[in-house]
Amino acid sequence: MGCEKDCCNAFLRCLFDYGTPVTLVISNKKVGFIFRLIQLLIITYVAVYVCWMKRFYQDTDSVISSVSTKVKGNILTNSSAEGAHVWDVAEYVIPPQGENSFFVMTNMIVTPGQTQGSCPEALSEFTRCESNIDCKIGLNEVRGNGVQTGRCGKYSETIKTCEVFSWCPIENDNIIPKTAVLGDAEDFTVLIKNNIHYPKFNFKKRNILDYINTSYLKTCTFNRKTDPDCPIFRLGDIVAEAGEVFSVMAVKGGVIGIFIDWSCNLDFPERFCVPKYSFSRLDNKHIENNVAPGYNFRFAKYFKTSENVETRTLIKAYGIRFEVIVLGEAGKFSIVPTIVNLGATLALLSLAGAVCDWFMLTFMKDSDYYAKHKFIHLNDRSDSGVPLVSKSQLFSFIFNIYLCKLYIFIVIELCWDTFIWDSIM
């Protein structure tokens, strides 16, 4: 009887002994109803929220992407100063190739024929002068355009400013063309080629979908309703979808995000994994505390005169930088997250029992009767195996509840302290 007789035999017996808790079944509608209700809530939550909405049974992977862009379009400008000029891609896309972004120049301030020399500084409250005394030799203002020579020069017929050694003449960027010089860039198109890769699932795809043929690509333009899969976008449409007016934005420039969302549920066939395009402005528009609003930068084209003197055309380019941001997280069924999340939610089911026990032993009028059968009280060293039932078990149970509350309180306290601490530091 048991493991003592034959050790090998005993071992085998023990190996296959199965222990299961003795269960007290209570046929009480109140407790039973609460028990089933809590069970139902937990299972519904798991089914609807965790499983359906959050797809806990899936492993996820982040997208690796490669983007290349190609802008097309020409603009004819006809200024009185410079005459007719046609602008093509090589001129208004700077730099000629970007990694995940491209910049289209829409407005500019051109300062041609700059050479190293001395000339009056651009007009500002700090640079005005009456005579040479107001200027300081060698002063190099971070926000200025050169190094002061100490002379006071004629900025215009009536105004004098300190002379600087610099690339002269100084650019005058106080007056930006109010109608963007290249405002017609609105009609340009850009072809975005995007190849993506989910390495964990060995899934590759590109934004030119399989059903799209070459003749369609030659004529189509992206339209959310009629051509949602065409990878050729009109710049004006992009800006309009981002909630901006192209002609306004073209004046001072800005940054537009082109989001390509490749979030896919790879448990479904590959053809359901298609990119979703969206657009939004990334920089701030017209908030009061804005510094250097819009988007611009300066670059120069360098020339040499026949006397071998370096001269340059300085261009302050305003324009729209389009950033192609590829987002995406793919999910596919995987056993590890399934087990981990299933285990965690199973553990929650045990909460149902704890809550019912508490309800049963606290609020039911027969709680003494239930406690008497649920708890078998063993006193230390006393041999009387007779179950002892008293308020003590109930007390112990309630004690546990309060211990729990205490901990929750401590946790909230700690979190609050962190908050205060973080905000002071």
Next chain:
Amino acid sequence: MGCEKDCCNAFLRCLFDYGTPVTLVISNKKVGFIFRLIQLLIITYVAVYVCWMKRFYQDTDSVISSVSTKVKGNILTNSSAEGAHVWDVAEYVIPPQGENSFFVMTNMIVTPGQTQGSCPEALSEFTRCESNIDCKIGLNEVRGNGVQTGRCGKYSETIKTCEVFSWCPIENDNIIPKTAVLGDAEDFTVLIKNNIHYPKFNFKKRNILDYINTSYLKTCTFNRKTDPDCPIFRLGDIVAEAGEVFSVMAVKGGVIGIFIDWSCNLDFPERFCVPKYSFSRLDNKHIENNVAPGYNFRFAKYFKTSENVETRTLIKAYGIRFEVIVLGEAGKFSIVPTIVNLGATLALLSLAGAVCDWFMLTFMKDSDYYAKHKFIHLNDRSDSGVPLVSKSQLFSFIFNIYLCKLYIFIVIELCWDTFIWDSIM
């Protein structure tokens, strides 16, 4: 006896009361075997898959990386039109410095001496004309090269096309050199310097490993077998490892990914954390519905004639863009994921008991006998504490199983509906 007499004493007693479930041990080989088998399966799964393969006990961090590249090599070309020309890094790497990528020009269409003016448009089905009537003043085709002047001009001896105001002469990009002009770029080398950082573990390393000395770096070239740690790569080798033929790819260009994988198990010594290089083509090669295959862009060099007229050399550059993509996730032992995952898998062990109970109470011929001892039935308000045993407990148990099945069914239904919904929208 208990907590009533002395409250303080009672509290202490209750504090140290320990409750443990009363367990029914069943010495039945069938049930015992099933119990042990399920236990074994779960523990084996945890040990082998979750612990060994997925390293659930590790916290992970994503890599922060800095890349700089330096291409070396020269090519002598000798065309009848332009004479001998040596191309060096400053000419064929455009732009001179990239962030995580570099572009090597391998083929080009050069259109020198362009100035603003009028000339016949490039030949296409839309631009051919017979007389001025076929051309439209001011027409600005997005895919054209300029703004039509309304005149029909001589494209060649026999063909006429509409004249456009543009940078003239118009580039003729219909004929790409069939052998890449700079096809010898295959022999160029690139030094890739890559510093990585795992901030969470304060781990820094670079791809020039500690044992590599300067003299080795001056002569080595990456070779998967003989020099797997040399950070200098021959472009031809990179393209070959990506499964492409350099001379073919050089004609129209393309995008190659250079993947540096820094996935490391930081529980092991630092010297085991070494980069793994791999290469693959990122753009699509020769699929039928491809638009603008390969990789190219246009840029121009601007000059001024002695009469101060701006003239430019337009270059349509075909070439290979190499994108250095640094991947990596480092894992290191951490107590939080260990606890979370351990807890979740422990919860799964309780499944073993549930399955055995179900088996025992459903399929065993002594199920009544087992149920009688496992369940103690308390009837509502009846004072008879006598355990009642009947089929009802068994029924209740099976009822639970079906409830569970029902939920699984609902979940699958919901998921399927999402799928249908997603695919319609």
Next chain:
Amino acid sequence: MGCEKDCCNAFLRCLFDYGTPVTLVISNKKVGFIFRLIQLLIITYVAVYVCWMKRFYQDTDSVISSVSTKVKGNILTNSSAEGAHVWDVAEYVIPPQGENSFFVMTNMIVTPGQTQGSCPEALSEFTRCESNIDCKIGLNEVRGNGVQTGRCGKYSETIKTCEVFSWCPIENDNIIPKTAVLGDAEDFTVLIKNNIHYPKFNFKKRNILDYINTSYLKTCTFNRKTDPDCPIFRLGDIVAEAGEVFSVMAVKGGVIGIFIDWSCNLDFPERFCVPKYSFSRLDNKHIENNVAPGYNFRFAKYFKTSENVETRTLIKAYGIRFEVIVLGEAGKFSIVPTIVNLGATLALLSLAGAVCDWFMLTFMKDSDYYAKHKFIHLNDRSDSGVPLVSKSQLFSFIFNIYLCKLYIFIVIELCWDTFIWDSIM
């Protein structure tokens, strides 16, 4: 009595039957103390570490960011060879706009007036020659500057090197200016505009905080103590905070990371989510096995002489590349991770019971007595429902412990083998 009589009634009864385990309460201070201690440890761990430090109750999202930068400042250089020259942004920031980085040229080797032609190669141990025999027609060294013509030319009065066909004269980059030509770039300032977005929480913010007004932005410079929110940085300060000396770093160049940390707890008000700036050098400084230390690249400005011959000024630019790296993970309360983590930690509480059972049944002198009451032994097919108590249950329990130990051992073994395997491969 039970479910047999009326099926519908029976079903309802079963539906609301509630089963709770029969519990043996042991009033033993030793066991009770151990039980409470383990419970306390687990709850404290959950409260302090998992909840407070790791915020397990939060869902997290990664940052999407847009960066634009604007450098300001001028430098006057006065070399005997080239005379006075003022350098402005358009000259020293290359390329004029970067995506998340900008490069400031601090030192340079200028080689003006290069044309295609033949001239002696730069001096090195491989290029020295005595006569034409030492040179090889058509030799194109990857690390050389051109294609050898087979002639031995005069490098200087006393030294001869092989002549190459190349852009001539050849750049001499052996002598780098020891004091950086544009070392005063230290005083330049850079405005960094950074807009971030946490898509999951629909949270947008920028690094120009709401309380900052335009007049402050016109004068402020970032200072960790006095102006921690000013987005305008002095380059010298950035380099100093990264632990480097600007004047030293300026000579050979380098890469500096500007980290903007947007880690936020979005359970707190929006105003507490502010960027934290930090700086560190990303490339390696002066380690022995360093190749091409610092950071440099070559670019050229192309000119045409009056005879229409292309000539260029080659510039080897040394400088500091500043990479703006935006980090950030935002957390916000979410029900899914809360449930998953809570479930997992609840499951751990069951460990307390397991440990106490093991202690009680192994080390207590009354273990037999406890085992007798905890275990009800059912023998196969024997109708005697009398609880049987023996050493066997205890043995079974201890057997489980050893099974557990065995698995832990196997897991460690497997992990170790992986390690060995990985390190050999």
